[in-house]
Amino acid sequence: MKKLKFFLKWILIPLLFFVVTSAIILLNPSFNGEIERISFHSNINLEGVLIKPSGNGPYPAILLLHGSGSTHQDYDKAYFKYHANAFLEKGFAVMIYSKRSSKDVDYKYFIYEDLLGDANAAISFLRKSKDIDSQNIGVMGLSESGWFTPQLVYQNPDIRFLINRVSSPLNVLQTIFHEIKSDALEEGFTNEEVENVILPMHERICRFYIDIHEAKISAKGLERDQINVELKRLNEHKHFGKWFNFSKLNDYDSLEYASQAKRLSYDPFPYFKKIQIPMLYVMAGKDKNIPTKIVVDTLRISKQLYGKDITIKVYPEASHYLYKYGLNDGPFEGWMYYDDYLNLMANWAQEKVNKND
Known part of the structure; x- marks a missing residue:
């Protein structure tokens, strides 16, 4: 027991202190100027x-x-x-x-x-x-x-x-869709599920924001209703509910929707x-x-x-x-x-x- 206490006090604790201190120094360098x-x-x-x-x-x-x-x-x-x-x-x-x-x-x-x-x-x-x-x-x-x-x-x-x-x-959309696909595959969805369900739904949502901003559709029209019906179905689905953890689009806010559209359409x-x-x-x-x-x-x-x-x-x-x-x-x-x-x-x-x- 005395040997163990000696080891902890004079060897292990100083060693841990040295390791932690060294890590802090390594992970937090200073500007050299x-x-x-x-x-x-x-x-x-x-x-x-x-x-x-x-x-x-x-x-x-x-x-x-x-x-x-x-x-x-x-x-x-x-x-x-x-x-x-x-x-x-x-x-x-x-x-x-x-x-x-x-x-x-x-x-x-x-x-x-x-x-x-x-x-x-x-x-x-x-x-x-x-x-x-x-x-x-x-x-x-x-x-x-x-x-x-x-x-x-x-x-x-x-x-x-x-x-x-x-x-x-x-x-931006090309990059976002690549990231969505990578994340979905990593979470265990098949390539077929990603290509036929997950990506098309995200593309439809993104297109919705952009079309509203470009005054091609109404913010509270039929397309919004149809998207929400599909989102609710996917959210309640035993398998796809793991990905679509939201059941409807955000409530309409003209500034928020315009900002979202501008971000998505940036090129x-x-x-x-x-x-x-x-x-x-x-x-x-x-x-x-x-x-x-x-x-x-x-x-x-x-x-x-x-x-x-x-x-x-x-x-x-x-x-x-x-x-x-x-x-x-x-x-x-x-x-x-x-x-x-x-x-x-x-x-x-x-x-x-x-x-x-």
Whole structure:
């Protein structure tokens, strides 16, 4: 018993303390540069940081954009720190801001143009910042923000380069349906059930919102009634009720329905076709959120048809988070990235600004 107490007190407990402390340090890195707290205004006030590397300016700069969701998209999250440090090491200043959150906006009414407006305000702030080389500013989109980066570049033709990480230049519906199919298959539905029941019902609902917004049908007409009848049937179905856990459409709210329609019909591809700057797309081969194969095929065709300067990197075994071994979301930032991943992006960006010298 005394030996056990000795082991617990002097070996196991200190060892656990060391492991926990090391994990905290690994999972919460610091920005490796001079940090300036910043605030700027879109149609709301936004806060973030501008981190500058060692040495004298003016510095090339990169704006790091956020992923989806209204929480866990703050500028000081570990994801941003690892990516910022990779660019800081190559001499870039890095700007990051916290995404507008549920405290600032009702997400029932948000549209991608709101997020685009925030990014435009950030670019304007960065362009006017001291010690920043305004001719060498790049942007990095992450997942959701990669939808509107082509439009951001189109509206800011002086942006030097674009990196999109697990993002898509395809319209929103193509990506949503890919995600629905992946999730449904993972939950045990057959491919036939997904193709013949689940996807058609979701397509019908999405089309309903869009048609209302385009004034093609009435918000309270026959199509709404028929959709609700089918939703009720599916909700009460022994098998499909596991997926359709709602039995009717939301009550009609003109602003909510219009916002939903605008989100569903958002399409970055017309802007993607028009922009002519170097682009890097970093993709995951086993991505359940983004249809990687379709995206890569589209990028390759665009290189041929439109003469675009696009570099494509696919990690075949990676999931949406680009961790090794296909690991999904978890406390894996930094130490589970592929060995060449961060340097790949930072070196590519450095090459683009050096070519501009």
